[in-house]
Amino acid sequence: MYARKHECQIVPRDIIKLDDWQPVQNQCHANVLILETYGQGYSAVHGWLYIDYDGKADFVRFVAHSVLMNDAGKLIDVTPAFAGSEPYPFISANISNTEYEDMLNSLLKKYGTTDCLDYQTKNIR
Template sequence: MANAELSFAREPSPTSDQKSELAVTLVLLALTAQRVLRVADKFDAWTPTLGACHENVRRWVESHSAHKAVRGWLDVSFLALPPARRFTAHSVVADEHGDLFDVTLGASDPGCTFIRHPGSDEDFFYYAFTPGEHTIEYVPPVQAIR
């Protein structure tokens, strides 16, 4: 993960237009988002670190070679004032069949839908690891609210 963090730091930061475009894309992708099985509390030998989904996924994938990290966004719009939409950077795991599961959240955590990041991992890492950038909010233009 350290190498990934270093590589995104050399890329230029997204412009405000690119961030707005990502927000609109996430709103559209939310229409087909899926619920991911939350399993963090299902394994006796697994203790995730709260608030560290990217690190938890890295640790999981290191010890389960057939699994891979999947980068994306949780739709946490219940935290936004309507009609705004809010998304937070999140990582989950894909098993050998491509089925997704969450090793950070457990059954009692909110069941938010997950949207795969529409860009590269490097693009995602910018948002995930830059302070203040891990949440994307979309507020529709005033003329769209009627």
């Protein structure tokens, strides 16, 4: 993924509500799957938020995240952010839903979390 970091983009946030349902913070995967299932021309796009810590750390972090693509091909982040949080660049995983789920399950088995993957960028002395 690090080799593809140049593909990252800021995805505009837009809260989409259904009758008695609205997206929930920290539930991006569930939020997009509900909206994809509901129809309206949305499809889930799974990938990663890219966090580089402004170059102050010797690693970068990829955080599992899902957004929607509308029928016009525009990406939309429907998961509410915490007040004051900045948007992070997003990179699509470019794999199927099943492959993405398998990847998250592998991370859970290996690291005890599906939330993130750190990539070492500098040698530790």
